Amino acid sequence: MSHSERAATFVADAERTRWHDESLWFVRERRDRAADAVPDWEALRDEAAGIKRHALSRLPALWEEFETAARRRGVRVHWAVDAEEHNRIVLDLLRERGVGRVVKSKSMLTEECGLNPALEAAGVEVVDTDLGERIVQLRREPPSHIVLPAIHLRKEEVGELFAEQLGSPPGLADPTELTRVARRHLRERFHAAEAGITGVNFAVAETGGLVICTNEGNADLGTALPPLHVASVGLEKIVPRMADVAVFLRLLARSATGQAITAYTSHYHGPAAPGRELHLVVVDNGRSRLLAHPSLWESLACIRCGACLNTCPVFRRSGGHSYATPVPGPIGSVLAPAREPAGHASLPHACSLCGSCADVCPVRIPLHHQLLTHRAELLASGLRPGRRRRALALAAAVLERPRLFAALGWLARRVGRRLPALLLERLGAPWSRGRALPELPRESFRALHARRSRRDGR
Amino acid sequence: MAGSREAVLGALRAASPAPVPRPPTGRRPAAPEDPVAALRQAVEAAGGALESVCDGDLAGALARLEGFAAAARVWSAHPGLESRGLPDGPEAVEALEFAVLPGLLAVAECGAVWNEPSPADRRAALLADHLVLAVPEDAVVPTLHEAYARIRPAAEPFGWLLAGPSKTADIEQSLVLGAHGPRALSLLLIGGPTR
Numbered sequence A: 001m002s003h004s005e006r007a008a009t010f011v012a013d014a015e016r017t018r019w020h021d022e023s024l025w026f027v028r029e030r031r032d033r034a035a036d037a038v039p040d041w042e043a044l045r046d047e048a049a050g051i052k053r054h055a056l057s058r059l060p061a062l063w064e065e066f067e068t069a070a071r072r073r074g075v076r077v078h079w080a081v082d083a084e085e086h087n088r089i090v091l092d093l094l095r096e097r098g099v100g101r102v103v104k105s106k107s108m109l110t111e112e113c114g115l116n117p118a119l120e121a122a123g124v125e126v127v128d129t130d131l132g133e134r135i136v137q138l139r140r141e142p143p144s145h146i147v148l149p150a151i152h153l154r155k156e157e158v159g160e161l162f163a164e165q166l167g168s169p170p171g172l173a174d175p176t177e178l179t180r181v182a183r184r185h186l187r188e189r190f191h192a193a194e195a196g197i198t199g200v201n202f203a204v205a206e207t208g209g210l211v212i213c214t215n216e217g218n219a220d221l222g223t224a225l226p227p228l229h230v231a232s233v234g235l236e237k238i239v240p241r242m243a244d245v246a247v248f249l250r251l252l253a254r255s256a257t258g259q260a261i262t263a264y265t266s267h268y269h270g271p272a273a274p275g276r277e278l279h280l281v282v283v284d285n286g287r288s289r290l291l292a293h294p295s296l297w298e299s300l301a302c303i304r305c306g307a308c309l310n311t312c313p314v315f316r317r318s319g320g321h322s323y324a325t326p327v328p329g330p331i332g333s334v335l336a337p338a339r340e341p342a343g344h345a346s347l348p349h350a351c352s353l354c355g356s357c358a359d360v361c362p363v364r365i366p367l368h369h370q371l372l373t374h375r376a377e378l379l380a381s382g383l384r385p386g387r388r389r390r391a392l393a394l395a396a397a398v399l400e401r402p403r404l405f406a407a408l409g410w411l412a413r414r415v416g417r418r419l420p421a422l423l424l425e426r427l428g429a430p431w432s433r434g435r436a437l438p439e440l441p442r443e444s445f446r447a448l449h450a451r452r453s454r455r456d457g458r
Numbered sequence B: 001m002a003g004s005r006e007a008v009l010g011a012l013r014a015a016s017p018a019p020v021p022r023p024p025t026g027r028r029p030a031a032p033e034d035p036v037a038a039l040r041q042a043v044e045a046a047g048g049a050l051e052s053v054c055d056g057d058l059a060g061a062l063a064r065l066e067g068f069a070a071a072a073r074v075w076s077a078h079p080g081l082e083s084r085g086l087p088d089g090p091e092a093v094e095a096l097e098f099a100v101l102p103g104l105l106a107v108a109e110c111g112a113v114w115n116e117p118s119p120a121d122r123r124a125a126l127l128a129d130h131l132v133l134a135v136p137e138d139a140v141v142p143t144l145h146e147a148y149a150r151i152r153p154a155a156e157p158f159g160w161l162l163a164g165p166s167k168t169a170d171i172e173q174s175l176v177l178g179a180h181g182p183r184a185l186s187l188l189l190i191g192g193p194t195r
């Protein structure tokens, strides 16, 4: 299925589409206000972009530096070539310690690796503890947004879900009361858990430290209560120095939600006490391959703030599930086809090339240029429908020949004006679905321009 | 899985783009004229409250916090205050009304406070209803850059920046305080004793 086919399901509910669009635009506006309040915002983006590219150009050295420092602090570092190995490492760690109950905080990487299904298949209970993630987990669906996992749902739907699965009184639709229900339910799970799994926002090479940001404090409860903490990190998340974290923190929450900083920004340097364990799984899963691409490697600079999703006119109106990838939106449309071109060939086309994503990206990833790069590569590799390739070849042939272009234009204006509107629309399908063709003009732009120039004596 | 380590690092070596030099350190914004006012604004935006305390009178400031005088269970990691009403055992922290922690510094631009808790203090700070952070008045820095120049996160296994109470907006973008942790946060700026 293509992006537009999946989006059709979402847009069928016009009221939901409007509301989704408006909510995300509201978040975008909050981001703008937060950014405007920082006098050195643009310079900060330059610096962040520069640090990330610098780091990406020397990942092996940084990870070796990290590993040495982290080991010294008692962190156990594991390496995973792909998703399968990542899941196996995590499962082995749990099994060796007889862990049957796990709490997990938000991590797009574990989503990418399919960790939950892998653990569940092995009989481990995994509870996602971010409220939005818990909601979508109870609904047995993936998150629709990397920062706001349940942004596609209305409060009444959450109320129904909680009544069904958590035993709350039916008809509850007040966000505060619903949050209280979830809080009580999750508090029990935190206490019962034998291990906490988290993602990582920043790995610091210099100190061997991990920095994890949340608003709810769920990663903190999940690592402060159980004795075992397993963190998963993608290869791209490393920064050289502790002081670099300040640069990214000033950008991250402002870009994500318009807050100045998340409520909890936790720094881990080894297990907190004797008898406690901290394991880190460093995951490649296609990242080194992406790093080798001449231009797309820059997409590894992403700090997963979600700003490009919130601003994207296509994302806002088509919903995160229409992308069918762990990370949706503009950045997802860059990452997914790079990993698996055949499965995600329509995503780079779910884009008007307006460039709004690149305008807001805190680390200045040229997202719309990268989508264009994908389009060219997908077309060249024959992964786009033949119809589209032939249409583009035809357009190229005509546009290269000015006389042919003029002649065909003349013909189209003569014949087109006489064709019934319905037939014209069929010729324009599927483009004309939901749009009307404009009336064809009597003369071409060039003829008009020539006539006016003559009149004005130029 | 030594094999995977070599495989990953080897793949990275083969794939690394040409070296990109480190960018110059950015010019940092000028310090706000009134750092305490800026801090207050940031703390309130994060859903917390800021109280300036003269004469180093922590006890007096705490007594003015709503519910503190009557609170049965108070956890203190602050040298200037005794815990009270704590039962023994690990459940002790579940029903805490207040947790009081010292903060090393506060960041005016974002309202965050740096603290290095022991594992028990950390649990208390997460499970109490109302978190109180006490920071010396002269430890307000303009931005996170100055904060990171002062703190030494790697010196302790754990340290955190705390900004406002635990919060979520995952249901229809409505902000709810107290998603998992404290529902309220008070930052007390402690002025030196005027002797």
Ligand code: SF4
Binding pocket: A255, A301, A302, A303, A304, A305, A306, A307, A308, A309, A331, A357, A360, A361, A362, A363, A364, A365, A367
């Ligand atoms: S690509 Fe940029 S804007 Fe999009 S999530 Fe990543 S960092 Fe944020």
